[in-house]
Amino acid sequence: MTSINVLGLPTSVKDTLIKASLDTVEDLLLYTPPGLSNDIPSARYKRQQVAKGVSSGGYDRLVNLTPSEFAFAYDQAAAHIFENKIAYGSAHDLLQDESWLSLGDPVLDAAVGGKGIMTRTITEIAGESAVGKTQLCLQLCLTVQLPESMGGLDGSVVWLSTEGKFPYNRLESMISQFVEKHRDDVPDMDADIIRENIYYDSMADQETQLHIFNYQLPILVHDTYLNQEDDDDKEENQEEEQPSVLRKKPIKLIIIDSITNNFRSELTVGNSAPDQAGNQGSKAGFRSSILQRSADICEIGLRLRTLADQYGLAVVCVNQVTDVIAADSTFHPPPLSFRPLLQTRDFPPAFYETGKMKKPALGLVWENTINARLVLQRTRLPDPYETDGYAQSASREPPRTLSVVFAPWSGHNRSSDPSQPGHCWYKIDETGVVGISTSNY
Incomplete structure (x- = not known):
């Protein structure tokens, strides 16, 4: 699990994601696809986040993020995964x-x-x-x-x-x-x-x-x-x-x-x-x-x-x-x-x-x-x-x-x-x- 602190995100965006319990790069990619900002907080998103133990107040904080901020955070997380070969490798690896x-x-x-x-x-x-x-x-x-x-x-x-x-x-x-x-x-x-x-x-x-x-x-x-x-x-x-x-x-x-x-x-x-x-x-x-x-x-x-x-x-x-x-x-x-x-x-x-x-x-x-x-x-x-x-x-x-x-x-x-x-x-x-x-x- 990789903390989102390694990403070059603005402080306001990073703090909002952490308060919503999206505190790792993997969580950001799993729970925050680019289209998610259109219907936050959706019922599906709530069910997934409750399984992680996130309080309902975390969803409201995410509403303050704009679609462009979501897209930027998502792109940063995807680039980090690709550049560090986290999501792929050989069978031996x-x-x-x-x-x-x-x-x-x-x-x-x-x-x-x-x-x-x-x-x-x-x-x-x-x-x-x-x-x-x-x-x-x-x-x-x-x-x-x-x-x-x-x-x-x-x-x-x-x-x-x-x-x-x-x-x-x-x-x-x-x-x-x-x-x-x-x-x-x-x-x-x-x-x-x-x-x-x-x-x-x-x-x-x-x-x-x-x-x-x-x-x-x-x-x-x-x-x-x-x-x-x-x-x-x-x-x-x-x-x-x-x-x-x-x-x-x-x-x-x-x-x-x-x-x-x-x-x-x-x-x-x-x-x-x-x-x-x-x-x-x-x-x-x-x-x-x-x-x-x-x-x-x-x-x-x-x-x-x-x-x-x-x-x-x-x-x-x-x-x-x-x-x-x-x-x-x-x-x-x-x-x-x-x-x-x-x-x-x-x-x-x-x-x-x-x-x-x-x-x-x-x-x-x-x-x-x-x-x-x-x-x-x-x-x-x-x-x-x-x-x-x-x-x-x-x-x-x-x-x-x-x-x-x-x-x-x-x-x-x-x-x-x-x-x-x-x-x-x-x-x-x-x-x-x-x-x-x-x-x-």
Whole structure:
């Protein structure tokens, strides 16, 4: 994001644009086309600006600008983008601009491509209950605060929950382990700083969820970046002898746990009736609710992808799974310790979990919204494998596997070998989610 201070605009024009929250070159090009001055403040313009958190007073200030002033500002912004090659470049240049967020363990990172998950994308973590989805997200809350040289993004995180209370007790135990682990590499790491850089909010229903995604979340992300710039300016003016104050980092990660819960709980079917007309009305009501759910999913996906791309952050969404009714009821999973992902006639691919066929919820609409899908599984070792030394020492704890279903930065396969790219074993201990090398199995 480039401040409009770099443009050669008259002070009055620049101040007016900043007061209307058009404070970057990208915002000026996106929200202020040359013809916009003819109908300011239009309803469309207001809706777009409200999503950024602009007060209604900002629109009135823009009315004072003439069409020629708008055109001049727009031309200056377009020239700056072109001359500095901000809007175009080679594929190699775009790849160099991407950042990576480690999953907090080298084995897990290797399974998903070597570096972790990519920023500017939406990554889904799907699986049944008790496989460690929330545990992995808590680990990401800590990893994102590390410097980029250590696999982090040197940023803060927003945790949006639809499933009740935040797992604060588990986070506290992981923080103490995390600080101790990185004490030598990051001497100034402190538990209080880690807590201050984790934002939390609850989304009890779909209405609250949409409001947060449309209004509160964009404002919060935008404000953390503005505060970061102000803090950097203050640090430059401070004397070296003065102690550094507690500084909040810009948001670099958004976690939704889970994206599915509100859509499942609020999907309603019309009232049933004994007559044919009543049944037709019930079907119409059901179709209407499905269409509305699809529209809400698309809107949420658009908001998240816009934030991810605009601020270079990562988005992680936890997804639940649903049963798949197979046409052949006599088919059974193969007796393997690692049960592979299987492609069925149904889309998306299904997988076997505790002897049942499962697939991620929300269907094709959500699948086309996300960029990557990771599946966590928890399976029971067959008898031939329970004689292994690790299985004996694990107190018969069911092994867990992480699998990449699809990701633009990672390889994946349909084999049953967890040593291949796209798969790995993992366990959960007091430190968090820990990958297990295949040599231990």
